[in-house]
Amino acid sequence: MGYPHKPHPRETLVLSEHFGDSDARTYDGWVKRGGYRALEQALGMEPQAVIDEVKASGLRGRGGAGFPAGVKWDFMPKQKSKRHYLCCNADESEPGTFKDREIMRWTPHALIEGCAIAAHAIRAEVVYVYIRGEFTEAIAVMQQALDEAYAKGVLGRKALGSGTSIDMYIHRGAGAYICGEETALMNSIEGKRGNPRIRPPFPAAVGVFGMPTTINNVETLGSVPHIMTRGAEWYKSLSLSSPKSTGTKLMSVCGHVARPGNFEITMGFPMKDLIYDLCGGMSPGRTLKAVIPGGSSVPVLDREEAENCVLDYEGCVAAGTMLGSGGMIVFDDTADMVYQMMRIAKFYAHESCAQCTQCREGTAWTVRILQKILSGRGEMQDLDLLLDVGEMMTGKTICVLSDSCAAPVGSAVQKFRGEFEAYIKGARQPAVALV
Amino acid sequence: MHDASTHESVFDGKRRARLDEIMKRYPTKQAALLPALWMVQEAHGWVSDQAMAEVADVLELTPAYVKGVVTFYTMYHQHPVGKYFIQVCTTTPCNICGAEGVVEAFLQHTGCGELGATSKDGRYTVVEVECLGACGFATPVLVNDDFIENVTSETVPDLLERYR
Numbered sequence: 137m138g139y140p141h142k143p144h145p146r147e148t149l150v151l152s153e154h155f156g157d158s159d160a161r162t163y164d165g166w167v168k169r170g171g172y173r174a175l176e177q178a179l180g181m182e183p184q185a186v187i188d189e190v191k192a193s194g195l196r197g198r199g200g201a202g203f204p205a206g207v208k209w210d211f212m213p214k215q216k217s218k219r220h221y222l223c224c225n226a227d228e229s230e231p232g233t234f235k236d237r238e239i240m241r242w243t244p245h246a247l248i249e250g251c252a253i254a255a256h257a258i259r260a261e262v263v264y265v266y267i268r269g270e271f272t273e274a275i276a277v278m279q280q281a282l283d284e285a286y287a288k289g290v291l292g293r294k295a296l297g298s299g300t301s302i303d304m305y306i307h308r309g310a311g312a313y314i315c316g317e318e319t320a321l322m323n324s325i326e327g328k329r330g331n332p333r334i335r336p337p338f339p340a341a342v343g344v345f346g347m348p349t350t351i352n353n354v355e356t357l358g359s360v361p362h363i364m365t366r367g368a369e370w371y372k373s374l375s376l377s378s379p380k381s382t383g384t385k386l387m388s389v390c391g392h393v394a395r396p397g398n399f400e401i402t403m404g405f406p407m408k409d410l411i412y413d414l415c416g417g418m419s420p421g422r423t424l425k426a427v428i429p430g431g432s433s434v435p436v437l438d439r440e441e442a443e444n445c446v447l448d449y450e451g452c453v454a455a456g457t458m459l460g461s462g463g464m465i466v467f468d469d470t471a472d473m474v475y476q477m478m479r480i481a482k483f484y485a486h487e488s489c490a491q492c493t494q495c496r497e498g499t500a501w502t503v504r505i506l507q508k509i510l511s512g513r514g515e516m517q518d519l520d521l522l523l524d525v526g527e528m529m530t531g532k533t534i535c536v537l538s539d540s541c542a543a544p545v546g547s548a549v550q551k552f553r554g555e556f557e558a559y560i561k562g563a564r565q566p567a568v569a570l571v
Numbered sequence: 572m573h574d575a576s577t578h579e580s581v582f583d584g585k586r587r588a589r590l591d592e593i594m595k596r597y598p599t600k601q602a603a604l605l606p607a608l609w610m611v612q613e614a615h616g617w618v619s620d621q622a623m624a625e626v627a628d629v630l631e632l633t634p635a636y637v638k639g640v641v642t643f644y645t646m647y648h649q650h651p652v653g654k655y656f657i658q659v660c661t662t663t664p665c666n667i668c669g670a671e672g673v674v675e676a677f678l679q680h681t682g683c684g685e686l687g688a689t690s691k692d693g694r695y696t697v698v699e700v701e702c703l704g705a706c707g708f709a710t711p712v713l714v715n716d717d718f719i720e721n722v723t724s725e726t727v728p729d730l731l732e733r734y735r
C-alpha cells in the first residue's frame with residue numbers, strides 16, 4: 137500500500153507518522169510538526185554528549201548489519217586533525233527493501249535533521265547523501281528540502297546560527313547494488329568503480345577521500361532526531377522482546393500478501409501478526425510457504441519458523457536467519473522455490489563487482505547449477521555441489537555480497553529439498569530451457 | 572554520429588558553470604565524475620566515447636579511466652537508446668507478482684520485440700533491471716525519469732499512451 141493510507145492500529149508511528157502528508161515535506165510544515173528542535177538541542181550539546189545519548193538509546197544500524205550507531209560514532213577520532221565526513225547510505229537496493237525511499241519522499245527534513253545531528257556528533261563538516269540513481273522522485277524531494285534548509289540557515293557555515301558548519305550534498309548513484317556496501321559507496325563518491333575496499337583500515341580511520349568517515353543508513357539517521365527530543369530512555373522502552381533491540385523498525389513487506397507495504401513496528405513484534413494481521417495474510421485460498429525476512433541476503437524461513445519468529449535482531453538469529461534491512465519477502469504455496477532461488481542468485485551474479493574469485497565465479501556457478509536443475513537435467517549430486525559452492529562463497533571475500541547469495545540458496549536447498557528433487561527426478565516439468 | 576568532429580561539447584557556458592559549482596562539493600576533481608556523466612547523459616541521451624574524452628579532459632582524467640567507470644554503472648547508456656527508455660524490475664519479489672508478464676507486454680506493445688533493442692520508430696527501448704527499491708508496489712517501472720508503481724501486464728497499453 138502506498139501513502140497516504142490509514143496506519144494499522146498496531147503500528148507504532150515514529151518515523152512514519154507523517155508519511156503521506158505532503159505538507160510535512162516543506163520546511164515550514166516540518167517546523168510546525170516540531171522539526172529542527174532536535175537539531176537545535178544537539179547543537180547546544182557537546183558532541184560526546186550526543187554520542188552518549190544515542191549509545192544509551194540502543195539504536196542499531198538499520199542498513200543490514202545492526203551495529204550500534206552510537207558505538208560507531210564513538211570510533212571517530214576525538215582529536216580533530218583532518219576533515220571528517222558523514223555518508224548517508226540511501227542506496228536502498230537490497231531486494232525486498234523499500235523503506236528509505238518513503239523516508240526521503242515524505243519526510244526529507246527528518247533525514248536532513250538526523251544527518252546534521254550525526255555530523256555534529258562526529259565533528260563532520262560535510263555530509264554526502266548517496267541516493268541510488270533510480271530514485272528520481274526521492275532525489276528531487278531531497279534536493280528541494282536541502283535547498284530550503286540552506287535558505288533557512290539550517291545548513292551552511294553557521295548551522296541554525298550555531299558555531300557548527302555543516303554542508304550537505306546529494307551524490308546520485310548510477311545503477312550498482314554493490315555501491316550500498318559502505319566502502320564501495322565511498323569509492324563511488326570519489327568517482328571510482330564501486331569496488332569494496334579491504335578492511336582494515338576501517339572508515340572511521342581512513343574513509344572517503346582518505347579521511348575519517350562514518351556511514352549510516354537512512355532509517356538509522358532518521359531515528360536520531362526522535363531520540364534527541366524524546367530521550368534515550370523512551371527509545372529504549374520501545375522493545376517487546378530482547379532489550380538489545382530497541383526502537384521501531386520500518387518493515388517493508390512484499391510478495392504474496394494481501395496488503396504489501398511498509399509497516400512500522402516496535403522491535404520484538406511477532407512476524408506472524410505482521411503477516412496475518414497488518415498485511416492481511418495471504419490471498420484467498422493460499423497458504424504461507426516461506427519468508428526471507430531481511431532483504432534477499434539472509435536465510436529463508438519455512439512456514440513454521442516464520443510463524444514463530446520474533447522481529448528483532450536476536451529473534452531473527454534465534455529463528456536461524458537475520459533481520460537485515462527489514463525487507464520481508466513472503467512466498468505462498470504457489471511459489472516455485474527453485475526458480476526463485478535461481479532468480480535471486482542471478483541478482484547477485486549480475487551485481488557482483490567481480491573483484492573476488494569466490495564471488496564472481498560462485499554466483500555465476502550457482503545460477504548455472506540451478507538452471508541445470510530447472511531444465512530437468514539436474515542430478516542429485518548437484519544439490520551437494522550447490523552447498524559446497526555456497527560454503528566456498530562464505531566468509532572468504534572482501535565484502536559479504538558473496539555470502540548473501542549463498543545464504544538464501546543454501547537454506548532453501550535444505551528446507552525445500554523436495555522441490556529441487558522433484559525437478560531432478562522428473563516429477564516436475566522443466567521450467568527453463570538449458571542454455 | 573560516432574565521428575569526433577560532430578561531437579557537440581557538453582561543458583560550455585551554463586553547463587560548465589554548473590559543473591564548476593558541483594566540483595566545489597568535493598576535495599578532488601575526480602569525485603565530480605559521476606555527476607559529470609549524468610550531465611552528459613541529460614544533454615545527449617547517452618555517453619559516447621567523444622563525451623567520455625571531453626569529461627576526461629575537464630576532470631583531468633584519462634579517457635580509459637572514464638570508460639572504466641562508465642562501464643561499471645548500468646545506468647549510463649553506452650549506445651543511443653529510444654526516446655523512452657523503459658526499465659522493468661524482474662527481481663524475485665516482483666517476479667512472484669507477475670513481472671515477467673509485464674516485460675512481455677512491453678515488448679509486445681512497444682514493438683521492440685526483444686530486450687535491449689530499440690523499436691523501429693526509435694521511440695522505445697525496454698530493459699529488465701534488478702530491484703528498483705519499490706518491491707511492495709510490484710511491478711515498478713521507470714520510463715525515463717518517471718517512476719511508476721503497480722504496473723501489470725493489463726495496464727501496459729494505457730501506460731504507453733502517455734509516452735507517444
Ligand SMILES: Cc1cc2nc3c(=O)[nH]c(=O)nc-3n(C[C@H](O)[C@H](O)[C@H](O)COP(=O)(O)O)c2cc1C
Binds near residue numbers: 230537
Ligand atoms: C552488498 C551490500 C549491499 C549493501 N547495501 C546497502 C544499502 O543499500 N543500504 C544500506 O543502508 N546499507 C547497505 N549495506 C550495508 C552497509 O555496508 C553498511 O553496513 C550500512 O550502510 C551501515 O549503516 P547502519 O550502521 O546505519 O546500518 C550493504 C552491504 C553489502 C555488503
Ligand code: FES
Binds near residue numbers: 661662701702704707
Ligand atoms: S524486486 Fe522489484 S522493486 Fe524490488
